[in-house]
Amino acid sequence: MNVNHIDHIPEGVIERLPAYLGVLLQLRQEGNSTVSSARLGELTRINPAQIRRDLTHFGQFGKRGVGYDIVSLVERVQHILGSDHTHRMVLVGAGHLGTAIAAYDGLKERGFALVAVFDKDPTKVGGKAGDIIVRDISEFPRVVSEQGIRIGVIAVPQDAAQEVTDLMVANGIRVILNYSPTMVYAPAGVVAHNTDPVRELLHTLYYLSKSDEIAAVVAE
Amino acid sequence: MNVNHIDHIPEGVIERLPAYLGVLLQLRQEGNSTVSSARLGELTRINPAQIRRDLTHFGQFGKRGVGYDIVSLVERVQHILGSDHTHRMVLVGAGHLGTAIAAYDGLKERGFALVAVFDKDPTKVGGKAGDIIVRDISEFPRVVSEQGIRIGVIAVPQDAAQEVTDLMVANGIRVILNYSPTMVYAPAGVVAHNTDPVRELLHTLYYLSKSDEIAAVVAE
DNA sequence: TAGATTGTTAATCGATTAACAATC
């Protein structure tokens, strides 16, 4: 039994790992061989001490006086995240957003393989999303169980999102990424991640209106 | 000079407000009149004490023994965020993702008005993204300054993202929402929000592989 | 050796939560 750190790892750490990975991949592509936590800090806008601390949760990856070897750190982080092998996933919803997801090259590059797209709209079934033929939603259980898919992406309108979530859960999907603008709920054991792209815009508005207020006060 | 709380408000609070707003709008639409922090906590998966505490940063909105009046709380939160009036914004990038954004009805509903779409690809210029005609990127400075736009959305490929950011900053854009898979950097005074939709998927993978490990250990 | 940078400790900081008096 070889589990390095059963110690609970703070969620914040896990959320930052993909950010580290992103800049590491870019650095590697540019031909760099090592990187310091200071440089990583500039690129990710994360405190260097925190980066070092985050990484030591998983082992000692750096060389004092030198920094981190980019190639091996990429491998380590990918291994920790589980993105060192390809993950197959399915998508429900072949509207504009679903089609954009299906057509996105970046999925493959980052270790995801979209294996099927579903929709309930008969006018969409049989058509294409990216290179993939859209199937009727009724085929969902068969395809998912036959292929043992565990990751599902939701790109349907608000009203259908929970229903699709329940379908996914019932068929063994374990990670759900929901792009619809409503929250979906899944039982314990299933990770439902809600990423409403407009919600992010909403919260940045606060800073816009606040800086207006400050400007108004200054102008008084 | 009437600024209620110059007290610094934690970023976490601001990030949760859109979540509250989302469920409040849904509750309102369902015809509910009041809601307790306990119920809000169930719907948002956020601790009720925290919800109450978050709200008191901005005033006292509830009635003891009763809860919060949904209609007025919606108005309050919208006012705090600045989503009580429409914000005009521009989009650069008329690819699959850009088109999906332009075609998305939810923007209008949540107080955003997309007023222009730009691309540098001549085969896209003149075409349509949603209801909007795609303009050449060279028109960006004129349109943005004439209309006083302060919000910009980026949906271009990785390599062009920083260049577009710089263009936005140079023309007075103050809030940038970047959907491309690379981080972009903006000077102080400009909020650049990076929301790589695949990055979110990456971090949830960790929990998938961790639960596999646990399963493997149990099976030993 | 001198300079650089990690890994790690210890201090700080801030957010989360439980608990309860206030009050509808």
Place this chain on the structure above:
DNA sequence: TAGATTGTTAATCGATTAACAATC
């Protein structure tokens, strides 16, 4: 009045950061 739920305090918890010895 009795029950419910807020607003708020105080305690806890955990994350962030500065600082520095270890060491390349």
